[in-house]
Amino acid sequence: MATVMDDVVARESRYVLQTYRRNAVTFVRGDGVRLYDAEGREYFDLLSGIGVAALGHAHPGLRRAISEQAETLIHTSNLFFHPLQGELAERLAHLSGLRRTFFCNSGTEAVEACLKFARRYWHTKGAPRAEFIALDESFHGRTFGSLSVTSDEHYRGPFEPLLPTVKFVRTNDAAALAAAASTATAAIIAEPVIGEGGIRPLTVEFASAITAACAKTGALFIADEVQSGIGRTGRPFYFQALGLTPHLVAVGKALGGGVPIGAALVSQQVADTLLFGDHGSTYGGNLLACRAALFVLGEIFDSGVIDNVKRVGPSFERRLRAMAASHPIVKEIRGAGLMWGLQLTRDAAPVVPAALERGVVVNRTAETVVRLLPPLVITMEEADEALGRLDAALGAVEAAA
Numbered sequence: 001m002a003t004v005m006d007d008v009v010a011r012e013s014r015y016v017l018q019t020y021r022r023n024a025v026t027f028v029r030g031d032g033v034r035l036y037d038a039e040g041r042e043y044f045d046l047l048s049g050i051g052v053a054a055l056g057h058a059h060p061g062l063r064r065a066i067s068e069q070a071e072t073l074i075h076t077s078n079l080f081f082h083p084l085q086g087e088l089a090e091r092l093a094h095l096s097g098l099r100r101t102f103f104c105n106s107g108t109e110a111v112e113a114c115l116k117f118a119r120r121y122w123h124t125k126g127a128p129r130a131e132f133i134a135l136d137e138s139f140h141g142r143t144f145g146s147l148s149v150t151s152d153e154h155y156r157g158p159f160e161p162l163l164p165t166v167k168f169v170r171t172n173d174a175a176a177l178a179a180a181a182s183t184a185t186a187a188i189i190a191e192p193v194i195g196e197g198g199i200r201p202l203t204v205e206f207a208s209a210i211t212a213a214c215a216k217t218g219a220l221f222i223a224d225e226v227q228s229g230i231g232r233t234g235r236p237f238y239f240q241a242l243g244l245t246p247h248l249v250a251v252g253k254a255l256g257g258g259v260p261i262g263a264a265l266v267s268q269q270v271a272d273t274l275l276f277g278d279h280g281s282t283y284g285g286n287l288l289a290c291r292a293a294l295f296v297l298g299e300i301f302d303s304g305v306i307d308n309v310k311r312v313g314p315s316f317e318r319r320l321r322a323m324a325a326s327h328p329i330v331k332e333i334r335g336a337g338l339m340w341g342l343q344l345t346r347d348a349a350p351v352v353p354a355a356l357e358r359g360v361v362v363n364r365t366a367e368t369v370v371r372l373l374p375p376l377v378i379t380m381e382e383a384d385e386a387l388g389r390l391d392a393a394l395g396a397v398e399a400a401a
């Protein structure tokens with residue numbers, strides 16, 4: 001008899017463009033940090049839909065906020081005012097220290113907006129600058145601008161030529177950055193914790209080099225906090241832990257808790273160079289997305305979820321380090337708060353199905369890294385059980401090697 005999974009796979013393979021290599025699981029329901037597949041099996045979710053479901057799944061308050069908004073008004077476009085954009089932008093300004101927000105629908109759109117605003121800044125100043133500096137191991141999205149500042153040849157190659165005015169420097173190499181930056185540089189862009197590139201926090205020394213390069217050349221700094229932002233590292237944004245003062249910040253993923261929304265946060269200095277009509281989005285910041293985001297920010301920053309990250313994060317890290325000590329294939333643990341990577345000595349691909357078999361969802365990134373982005377509401381008891389299952393999965397992979 002065909003299972004739900006067979007039906008889903010058969011239809012997808014006929015009609016859905018085959019750009020994703022999916023894991024052989026169909027999730028149909030979620031509850032907090034748990035997911036359930038079509039056969040009713042339970043999984044601990046240590047990935048949160050790639051850092052999106054910060055409040056876990058089917059959060060009662062988020063469900064209520066979204067359904068109330070859906071019953072009232074979902075979308076009117078940016079041709080008209082609505083009451084929630086200003087409220088959400090005010091919240092983001094207080095959390096980030098950047099004065100203004102442009103709303104969009106995804107991380108890559110937030111990065112695109114930041115790149116365009118940086119170009120616009122120099123254009124308005126009457127001294128156009130074209131160049132961007134980005135980091136090796138960076139990932140900023142799949143659209144042309146974001147892809148142009150993404151280093152991985154695997155993502156870039158088939159779509160070249162991309163923007164020709166991008167220089168890449170080695171992550172955390174302060175001297176290389178100092179040598180690359182000049183008065184031709186429009187902006188330096190970096191993820192404060194590199195995500196897809198293998199969970200690599202920038203060092204404080206490198207952060208100082210960014211600040212120094214910007215001060216010396218006038219270049220703007222764009223912090224891509226799409227993965228590391230909104231409380232994941234125990235602070236609203238990781239640039240704050242590094243002592244950075246970005247001119248632009250890209251936000252996405254967790255902001256809507258699963259409802260698509262992105263945002264480019266902009267300093268007043270940059271905002272002053274933008275004019276009506278310079279950028280836009282049909283959906284960007286619609287009522288439904290803003291309502292979801294306001295609820296998410298309220299839970300994280302007013303109702304104690306950020307304290308949970310600060311409390312559970314260190315125990316999570318200790319548990320990971322203990323686990324690493326007993327597994328020869330784990331070379332290094334990197335991360336902050338509830339954003340962690342296990343650097344393996346080998347391809348991490350087999351860990352994913354081994355973990356799924358044991359009821360825990362993780363992901364491989366940068367070939368050799370197991371990435372963990374659990375919901376920010378995870379308790380230590382839940383984390384203990386989930387990490388116990390991951391421990392067993394690592395053991396199984398080692399045994400099979």
Ligand SMILES: Cc1ncc(COP(=O)(O)O)c(C=O)c1O
Nearest residue numbers: 106107108139140141195226227
């Ligand atoms: C740091 C970073 N920037 C940008 C993006 C692109 O976001 P989206 O997939 O929502 O376009 C991602 C996605 O993983 C990301 O991790």
